[in-house]
Amino acid sequence: MNTLTGTISAIDSDGSLCLVDIEVAGQRTMSALVVETPGRCPWLHQGNKVEVLFKETEVSIARNLSGDISLRNRLPATVAAVRSEGMLAEISLDFAGQQIDSIITSRSARRMELQVGDRVEWLVKANEISLSG
Structure with missing residues (x-):
């Protein structure tokens, strides 16, 4: 499980859904879509520190x-590293x-010719992120 620490910078609510923006790693913003409301969740408030969690398979x-x-x-x-064994890398x-870890198919890793030192972008959907206060 990937874990980053961040600070909630904004919350948009609609019913029981919240789109939460979190500042991580020096002003980088991540967003998480959570089924909670600030009224039911004491840590879900702007300025609070949270853990941002997401699976390696979602990156x-x-x-x-x-x-x-x-x-x-x-x-x-x-x-930083590429380890390929069987169908997964x-x-x-x-x-x-x-450190952020991603598990992708070995076929994709070969097709992309990923090498240590390559500059890339990593992506994860907002609904695949969990927050913990």
């Missing part, structure tokens, strides 16, 4: 991505000094 990797995309979380990183990324 996509892109290189030379251009144009608009619906994913709210699109963040820069550098490939584990890609470790350096994101502002913090």
Whole structure:
């Protein structure tokens, strides 16, 4: 499980859904879509510190991505390690000094020719992120 620490910078609520913006790694913003309301969740308030959690299998990797995309979380990183065994590859990324791991197919890793030191972007959908206060 990937874990980052951040500070809630904004909350948009609609019924029992909240779109929460979190500042991580020195002013980078991530967004999480959570089924909670600030009234039911004591830590869900602007300015509070939270843990941002997401599975390695939910992290996509892109290189030379251009144009608009619906994913709210699109963040820069550098490939730190590539381990491929069988059908799956584990890609470790350096994101502002913090490790983010991604599990993708070995076929995708080979097609992308991922190498240590490559500059990439990692992406994760807002609904795949969990927050913990």
